[in-house]
Amino acid sequence: MLRVDVAEKRKSRGILLRHDNDRIRILAAVERKGALFEVRRTIIITLSLAILLAPPLLGWVRLDLWGGAHRLLGEQVDALTATKGFVVAMALLWGLTFASNVVVGRFFCGWGCPVGYVSRLGEHVTLAKSRIAKAWHHLAGAGFAATFVAAVMLWWVDPSVLVDGDLKAKGIVVGVFVVLWIGARLHASRWRFGFCLGACPIGLYYRLVTSKAPIGIAFSEVPDPCIACHACEKVCPVDLDPKRLGEEVESAPDTVDGPPLRYGDAECIRCGDCVEACRMVFLPRPRAVPPLRFGFERTHFDV
Numbered sequence: 001m002l003r004v005d006v007a008e009k010r011k012s013r014g015i016l017l018r019h020d021n022d023r024i025r026i027l028a029a030v031e032r033k034g035a036l037f038e039v040r041r042t043i044i045i046t047l048s049l050a051i052l053l054a055p056p057l058l059g060w061v062r063l064d065l066w067g068g069a070h071r072l073l074g075e076q077v078d079a080l081t082a083t084k085g086f087v088v089a090m091a092l093l094w095g096l097t098f099a100s101n102v103v104v105g106r107f108f109c110g111w112g113c114p115v116g117y118v119s120r121l122g123e124h125v126t127l128a129k130s131r132i133a134k135a136w137h138h139l140a141g142a143g144f145a146a147t148f149v150a151a152v153m154l155w156w157v158d159p160s161v162l163v164d165g166d167l168k169a170k171g172i173v174v175g176v177f178v179v180l181w182i183g184a185r186l187h188a189s190r191w192r193f194g195f196c197l198g199a200c201p202i203g204l205y206y207r208l209v210t211s212k213a214p215i216g217i218a219f220s221e222v223p224d225p226c227i228a229c230h231a232c233e234k235v236c237p238v239d240l241d242p243k244r245l246g247e248e249v250e251s252a253p254d255t256v257d258g259p260p261l262r263y264g265d266a267e268c269i270r271c272g273d274c275v276e277a278c279r280m281v282f283l284p285r286p287r288a289v290p291p292l293r294f295g296f297e298r299t300h301f302d303v
């Protein structure tokens with residue numbers, strides 16, 4: 001069963017070291033041939049980060065834990081009002097991800113989650129061949145991690161504390177920032193998608209609520225058959241066999257949401273890496289249609 005497979009793989013690989021050499025080799029090959037989704041991925045993660053950053057940065061909402069400079073819709077407010085605004089903002093962000101989950105499953109995990117992107121930037125360092133390229137990817141990863149940590153902290157701390165605050169206040173804010181940033185950098189170098197697989201609380205929530213979504217990964221051997229190269233399985237960051245996505249599983253003993261699951265419904269983060277790998281395998285045959293695609297058609301769901 002899927003969940004048993006995933007648990008076994010997690011155990012055998014160790015949760016803190018998720019450097020998957022097969023995955024890295026295939027990603028490198030995809031990159032050499034020209035990755036299809038790189039630009040789209042960058043646009044989506046930039047949007048996602050902007051959505052996280054804008055409310056506190058523009059003063060729409062902030063619950064200032066340090067100085068009490070709470071903000072709501074540009075005004076200074078008391079803690080209770082700011083808390084209400086904070087709850088509404090969180091509900092709106094949750095609603096956004098919930099709506100996307102209904103239509104396209106865990107697409108947010110694969111494309112919009114900053115923690116997932118931190119993992120991907122960490123992989124870029126491993127993929128890079130030259131020292132200069134490695135240094136560049138380290139820099140990009142460090143910059144992204146810093147922006148992400150700052151975006152999270154801005155919800156809780158008025159940045160003016162760094163100018164007007166006393167030494168203790170400045171020290172605490174900078175200290176928290178540095179600790180979180182180091183955590184993000186360690187995540188990029190050590191944990192990566194092992195976190196999505198085994199520890200992400202949002203991923204756990206999605207596992208409970210995700211059911212059939214109309215958009216996902218389709219596997220179809222019409223018009224051209226799969227050549228059983230297994231590149232799609234090896235590149236999957238959450239250890240799925242993409243060819244089986246949507247296939248009905250016989251039972252799912254550890255589920256709490258009742259109805260029988262279909263393979264990968266809850267685990268597939270719709271990252272599209274398997275689609276890119278399959279496309280790369282088929283590049284020498286430009287007239288052939290790769291059996292893995294990203295779109296509305298989910299062959300196994302049509303049963």
Ligand code: SF4
Nearest residue numbers: 236268269271272274
């Ligand atoms: S099955 Fe494909 S889209 Fe889903 S997580 Fe694995 S590689 Fe990503």
Ligand code: SF4
Nearest residue numbers: 226227229230232278
């Ligand atoms: S990458 Fe494509 S051709 Fe290779 S095993 Fe997967 S579906 Fe088949």
